[in-house]
Amino acid sequence: xxxxTPIAVAEQRQGVMNRLSSLLYRKPNLYLSMLLIPPLVWxxxxxxxxxxxxxxxxVYTFDDFSMTVLPELTTANFTALFQPANFDxxxxxxxxAIAVSIGSALIAFPIAYYMARYTTGKxxxxxxxxxxxxxxxSYIVKAYAWTLLLAKGGVAQWFVEHMGLTPLLQFIxxxxxxxxxTLSTSHLGRFFVFxxxxxxxxxxxxxxxxxxxxxxxxxxxxDLGARPWQTFVQVILPLSxxxxxxxxxxxxxxxxxxxxxxQLIGPPGYFIGSMVYAQxxxxxxxxxxxxxTLVPIxxxxxxxxxxxxxxxxxxx
Amino acid sequence: xxxAVQFTDVSRVFGDVRAVDRVSIDIQDGEFxxxxxxxxxxxxTCLRLIAGFEHPSAGxxxxxxxxxxxxxxxxxxxxxxxxxxALFPHMNVRDxxxxxxxxxxxxxxxxxNRAEEALGMVALAGYGDRKPAQLSGxxxxxxxxxxxxxxxxxxxxxxxxxGALDLKLREQMQGELKKxxxxxxxxxxFVTHDQTEALSxxxxxxxxxxxxxxxxxxxxxxYMKPATPFVAEFVGTSNVLRxxxxxxxxxxxxxxxxxxxxxxxxEGAASSEHVELSGVLHDIQYQGAAxxxxxxxxxxxxxxISQANSQWETQAQPLTLGQQVTARWPREAMVTLHxxxxxxxx
Numbered sequence: 001x002x003x004x005t006p007i008a009v010a011e012q013r014q015g016v017m018n019r020l021s022s023l024l025y026r027k028p029n030l031y032l033s034m035l036l037i038p039p040l041v042w043x044x045x046x047x048x049x050x051x052x053x054x055x056x057x058x059v060y061t062f063d064d065f066s067m068t069v070l071p072e073l074t075t076a077n078f079t080a081l082f083q084p085a086n087f088d089x090x091x092x093x094x095x096x097a098i099a100v101s102i103g104s105a106l107i108a109f110p111i112a113y114y115m116a117r118y119t120t121g122k123x124x125x126x127x128x129x130x131x132x133x134x135x136x137x138s139y140i141v142k143a144y145a146w147t148l149l150l151a152k153g154g155v156a157q158w159f160v161e162h163m164g165l166t167p168l169l170q171f172i173x174x175x176x177x178x179x180x181x182t183l184s185t186s187h188l189g190r191f192f193v194f195x196x197x198x199x200x201x202x203x204x205x206x207x208x209x210x211x212x213x214x215x216x217x218x219x220x221x222x223d224l225g226a227r228p229w230q231t232f233v234q235v236i237l238p239l240s241x242x243x244x245x246x247x248x249x250x251x252x253x254x255x256x257x258x259x260x261x262x263q264l265i266g267p268p269g270y271f272i273g274s275m276v277y278a279q280x281x282x283x284x285x286x287x288x289x290x291x292x293t294l295v296p297i298x299x300x301x302x303x304x305x306x307x308x309x310x311x312x313x314x315x316x
Numbered sequence: 317x318x319x320a321v322q323f324t325d326v327s328r329v330f331g332d333v334r335a336v337d338r339v340s341i342d343i344q345d346g347e348f349x350x351x352x353x354x355x356x357x358x359x360x361t362c363l364r365l366i367a368g369f370e371h372p373s374a375g376x377x378x379x380x381x382x383x384x385x386x387x388x389x390x391x392x393x394x395x396x397x398x399x400x401x402a403l404f405p406h407m408n409v410r411d412x413x414x415x416x417x418x419x420x421x422x423x424x425x426x427x428x429n430r431a432e433e434a435l436g437m438v439a440l441a442g443y444g445d446r447k448p449a450q451l452s453g454x455x456x457x458x459x460x461x462x463x464x465x466x467x468x469x470x471x472x473x474x475x476x477x478x479g480a481l482d483l484k485l486r487e488q489m490q491g492e493l494k495k496x497x498x499x500x501x502x503x504x505x506f507v508t509h510d511q512t513e514a515l516s517x518x519x520x521x522x523x524x525x526x527x528x529x530x531x532x533x534x535x536x537x538x539y540m541k542p543a544t545p546f547v548a549e550f551v552g553t554s555n556v557l558r559x560x561x562x563x564x565x566x567x568x569x570x571x572x573x574x575x576x577x578x579x580x581x582x583e584g585a586a587s588s589e590h591v592e593l594s595g596v597l598h599d600i601q602y603q604g605a606a607x608x609x610x611x612x613x614x615x616x617x618x619x620x621i622s623q624a625n626s627q628w629e630t631q632a633q634p635l636t637l638g639q640q641v642t643a644r645w646p647r648e649a650m651v652t653l654h655x656x657x658x659x660x661x662x
Binding site: 214216217219220221222223224225226227230234235238239 | 367368369388389390394395396398399400402403404405406415416418419420463464467
């Protein structure tokens with residue numbers, strides 16, 4: 001009997017593709033690895049490989065006399081990080097990064113809260129664009145613009161004068177560690193500019209975290225007798241901490257690595273980023289630059305483990 | 317008896333939708349009161365009006381005699397069990413249950429004791445250290461119940477709390493809820509779209525349709541004496557006959573309802589206490605406890621007949637599809653219905 005003939009012909013015709021797709025269907029791991037291996041190779045080689053290679057440079061020796069890198073292994077570069085001059089740079093950068101993260105979180109939270117809970121449709125789209133549009137403009141132009149805005153005789157000073165707040169500004173600029181001769185050469189000015197530049201990176205994760213908060217949780221809290229501030233402290237804030245943590249990872253690490261804002265605004269003195277830039281660009285001391293690169297990585301790792309221990313990711 | 321909740325001409329309008337339309341209800345203290353209706357009928361909005369999550373566009377809501385319009389949820393002596401349970405994911409079960417006491421400033425040892433006691437009441441003693449995510453749906457449901465009851469509210473609102481549970485668990489929870497309500501003597505206001513649930517648990521049921529109340533009555537009266545065609549068809553199944561057939565059988569053009577299980581297949585001559593209609597059998601569904609027959613009447617309308625299988629299986633001649641049969645029922649089983657003019661008009 002040859003009843004099955006038409007089916008057999010069809011099977012032969014579609015044979016190769018059919019067999020391939022049923023093979024992939026039967027072996028989902030093979031399918032997954034076919035999809036994942038190319039990007040993983042790219043990621044491994046281009047990102048992690050080059051990073052490890054860079055860090056490896058940190059154990060090479062830089063000969064001050066000939067200004068060349070010698071392939072002799074040493075830990076001198078890493079111990080040099082703890083010399084007062086270098087350690088000052090680290091402390092200066094880290095304290096600015098912490099201040100910027102806290103400041104951004106304080107400013108971002110109300111905006112993110114409003115976006116997540118009170119806007120819909122077009123208003124929400126407007127807020128998204130308003131938050132992200134500054135990120136589309138050139139970073140360098142914005143940083144330069146701020147030097148002019150904050151400079152002596154600039155818009156910021158003009159505004160303060162017209163508000164009659166010049167004595168207050170003078171007082172603030174007089175505080176050691178915060179002030180400087182003008183806003184554009186003060187730590188405060190640098191702080192403002194960092195917050196300005198990184199704020200969107202803080203708003204969006206917090207907004208996403210608040211967006212995920214089911215309204216019924218807030219109603220339940222109120223139903224159980226919590227006043228609005230209690231609901232905020234007991235429910236909204238704890239559940240938005242993953243968002244704040246994610247945002248602060250951005251602001252913290254971006255501030256640690258930045259080398260343009262510290263050069264343009266604020267008092268003289270290196271940041272980690274500008275130090276790396278100076279070491280490898282002007283001086284050619286690649287090993288020392290590599291050693292400095294390790295600092296943000298270690299700091300972020302410490303930061304993440306602290307945040308995790310605080311339970312920031314439990315609600316994810 | 318004082319009234320636990322009193323609605324007087326309450327409306328809630330969203331844009332041009334009247335979600336709740338001039339509703340007046342009196343809910344007695346200590347009563348198990350259900351709000352039954354299809355989705356979008358306004359029952360959940362009514363519950364949210366009592367809880368304070370919604371505010372009425374017009375009318376007055378009194379909770380234990382106190383005008384509640386304008387009061388925030390945290391100022392009301394009512395607690396809610398939410399449809400999605402709304403447990404706080406970042407707190408363990410004990411802290412979830414103790415939350416209401418914590419925000420009211422009850423001391424730590426007392427609130428933890430009371431939380432443990434409430435967990436015991438819902439058979440979850442010893443689960444305090446778990447996170448809500450580690451519990452099954454039924455267990456979360458109980459935690460939500462304990463979290464509401466620990467505050468000893470005078471009125472407990474339940475928003476389709478059993479909707480997400482499977483049938484067996486749902487039936488078990490129905491029994492437990494009813495038992496708890498009897499024990500505690502708290503007014504339960506229970507929202508559901510499941511009519512068997514409403515009938516089996518409630519002291520009284522309000523049937524909602526399109527933002528209005530069609531009938532408020534005991535389960536028995538709701539089933540035996542439905543007031544409107546909507547109630548007759550929504551609560552249980554019913555044959556609603558109107559027009560010429562109604563005129564012929566009852567002498568009045570008012571629609572009437574006859575329950576499928578009150579109809580028999582005619583054998584022998586009809587007496588004056590019975591009425592008869594004949595038609596063609598076009599569907600037979602075996603449903604376990606009963607068998608459902610669908611009859612196409614001479615005027616094209618459908619008539620459902622339900623026979624308990626103990627009766628049907630002993631019948632001498634089994635019925636077959638396409639057979640001409642005569643249905644017969646006692647006159648007193650017919651319930652005259654009143655079209656709810658306001659509902660029909662919209």
